[in-house]
Amino acid sequence: MTMILTVVIIATALAVGLFANQVRRRRRAAGGDGGEEASVSDLVSPLETLAVLLVAFVIVLAAESFGAAATAVEAEAGRVDQLYEVADYAPEPQRERLQASAVCYARAIQAAEWPLMTEGGEKSPVASVWSSGFRTHFKELAHRDDPTFDLLVEADDERSKARQTRISEASPAIPPSVYWFMVVALAATVGAFAFGLPRDRGPSHLALLCVLAVLFTGSLLLIEDIDTPFSGQIKITSETMAQTAEDISEDYATDHPGGTLPCDADGNRTS
Numbered sequence: 283m284t285m286i287l288t289v290v291i292i293a294t295a296l297a298v299g300l301f302a303n304q305v306r307r308r309r310r311a312a313g314g315d316g317g318e319e320a321s322v323s324d325l326v327s328p329l330e331t332l333a334v335l336l337v338a339f340v341i342v343l344a345a346e347s348f349g350a351a352a353t354a355v356e357a358e359a360g361r362v363d364q365l366y367e368v369a370d371y372a373p374e375p376q377r378e379r380l381q382a383s384a385v386c387y388a389r390a391i392q393a394a395e396w397p398l399m400t401e402g403g404e405k406s407p408v409a410s411v412w413s414s415g416f417r418t419h420f421k422e423l424a425h426r427d428d429p430t431f432d433l434l435v436e437a438d439d440e441r442s443k444a445r446q447t448r449i450s451e452a453s454p455a456i457p458p459s460v461y462w463f464m465v466v467a468l469a470a471t472v473g474a475f476a477f478g479l480p481r482d483r484g485p486s487h488l489a490l491l492c493v494l495a496v497l498f499t500g501s502l503l504l505i506e507d508i509d510t511p512f513s514g515q516i517k518i519t520s521e522t523m524a525q526t527a528e529d530i531s532e533d534y535a536t537d538h539p540g541g542t543l544p545c546d547a548d549g550n551r552t553s
Contacts, residue, residue: 285503288465292499295469296491299476306477326474333471336464337501340456344509347455351511352518354447359526361441362388365416366530368437370537372430376419380434382543383419385534387412388527390549391445396520399512403452405445408549413442454509461506468498 362384369380387409395406416438423431472495479487507514534543546552 284461284506288502288506289499291465291469292472292495292502295473296476296495299473300479302473302477303479326471326478329467329471329474333464333467333498336467337498337505340460340464340505341501343455344505347451348508348511348516348518351448351451354444354451355518355520356522358391358441358444358448359388359522361437361444362523363526363530365434365437365441366533368430368433372423372428372434373426376422376428378538378541380416380419381530381534381537382541382545383412383415385527385530385543386545386549386551387416388523388530388549389545389547392520392523392527393548394550396512396523399448399452400510402454403449403512405449411551412545412549413438413445452510452512456505456509461509464505465502468502472498 366381366384369377369384371377372380390406390409390412394408395404398404398406416434420431420435420438423434472491475491475494479491504516507516511518531543534541544552
């Protein structure tokens with residue numbers, strides 16, 4: 283809906299500007315005062331500067347949010363894999379329980395929590411069950427003064443931070459008021475350019491004006507798309523976590539022959 287409204291606003295501004303330009307040409311042809319042309323040119327320049335600065339600022343802000351989300355996704359998957367590997371040095375039965383929880387957590391993130399990312403970001407209780415299980419097993423190791431305890435806690439802490447960052451970055455970084463102010467500024471710029479077209483304009487002037495309107499509209503649509511990093515045309519997928527889930531599932535089957543995971547393929551607890 284936002285994208286459609288953006289296109290409509292820019293197209294309307296272009297049409298209104300061209301209509302106003304046509305009215306001005308008729309007044310001039312009828313002997314009316316055409317002295318406003320110079321004042322229009324003086325106003326368009328600062329308006330154009332404001333629009334360009336706004337677009338540049340907002341694009342940088344949206345790109346930083348998108349990059350932070352992508353980094354968090356990779357970091358979380360990496361820490362889950364690290365947690366599984368470090369658990370390999372823990373004694374039994376904590377070793378198998380931790381590794382099973384890591385597999386189930388990765389599956390739950392991919393199947394249960396990832397769809398929530400397209401809705402603005404929210405923790406899935408299915409995945410939280412397994413992250414809470416990590417801490418339960420850590421307490422058992424702490425009582426035994428196990429040397430792997432600190433390494434496991436560190437890996438889990440980094441996993442938790444990466445998960446929280448991923449969830450927070452799922453929400454738009456650009457406030458709606460800022461986005462619509464930018465839309466209005468760009469629409470006003472397009473309309474002013476259309477209104478200020480020279481009297482002896484040719485097809486090239488109209489073509490360049492249309493290209494400018496398309497580029498401004500494309501910039502707005504791009505910003506809107508990357509500001510929601512887990513949905514839209516340009517989005518971060520769960521491929522990294524899916525690969526981690528697949529890898530550690532295979533490792534679990536190798537490390538614990540005959541062992542049964544306490545979850546199904548979607549990370550839901552089964553036992």
